[in-house]
Amino acid sequence: MDANPRIQVHTGDITKLAVDAIVNAANSSLLGGGGVDGAIHRAAGRELEFECRMLNGCKVGEAKITKGYKLPARYIIHTVGPFWQGGGKGEAELLASCYRRSLELARAHDCLTMAFPAISTGIYRYPKHEAAEIAVGTVSHFLALHAMPETVIFCCFDQAMAELYQQAIAYILEG
Numbered sequence: 001m002d003a004n005p006r007i008q009v010h011t012g013d014i015t016k017l018a019v020d021a022i023v024n025a026a027n028s029s030l031l032g033g034g035g036v037d038g039a040i041h042r043a044a045g046r047e048l049e050f051e052c053r054m055l056n057g058c059k060v061g062e063a064k065i066t067k068g069y070k071l072p073a074r075y076i077i078h079t080v081g082p083f084w085q086g087g088g089k090g091e092a093e094l095l096a097s098c099y100r101r102s103l104e105l106a107r108a109h110d111c112l113t114m115a116f117p118a119i120s121t122g123i124y125r126y127p128k129h130e131a132a133e134i135a136v137g138t139v140s141h142f143l144a145l146h147a148m149p150e151t152v153i154f155c156c157f158d159q160a161m162a163e164l165y166q167q168a169i170a171y172i173l174e175g
């Protein structure tokens with residue numbers, strides 16, 4: 001039995017998910033990059049970059065929303081995670097803020113389902129275990145307070161990351 005049926009872990013490519021919103025681990029320019037950001041821009045098509053140019057970037061810990069264009073997802077929520085600098089530069093609070101701001105935007109746009117990648121754990125080198133605990137803790141806290149979104153999927157690119165999320169869920173939600 002899942003600890004919280006509103007929280008799911010999925011292994012695969014986030015660009016393939018037919019949810020109301022997927023979250024992009026972007027950089028502050030919002031004009032594309034590598035990792036999941038590059039994959040989302042490639043799959044959504046050039047129109048996404050045109051809309052992103054109108055947004056004037058995004059600060060670390062904040063989020064902005066665009067349409068999903070060629071993606072199966074209706075919206076893309078672009079958030080900018082912190083670059084890991086050892087943990088003493090407010091990284092944990094900034095990462096939690098990425099999750100909160102993204103959830104708030106999804107809720108404001110009536111999204112029932114949304115999917116997050118493991119923000120900051122790739123090119124930005126946030127320790128994966130700690131990042132998973134922040135992700136699960138922040139999302140479960142938000143879901144306890146709000147009925148929307150109904151379901152949040154943690155979309156992991158590989159099985160090792162999915163296992164870290166399962167462990168974080170067991171630790172945080174099952175005690």
Ligand code: AR6
Nearest residue numbers: 013014025027033034035036037039120121122123124157
């Ligand atoms: N679907 C799901 N997860 C993915 C995918 C995918 N298609 N591709 C990668 N991941 P990263 P960051 C995972 O580096 O650390 C970009 O250049 C990946 O395995 O994409 O926040 C931006 O423009 C990892 O676990 O994002 C920024 O400059 C996670 O997504 C910078 O990278 C995040 O890895 C942001 O770095």
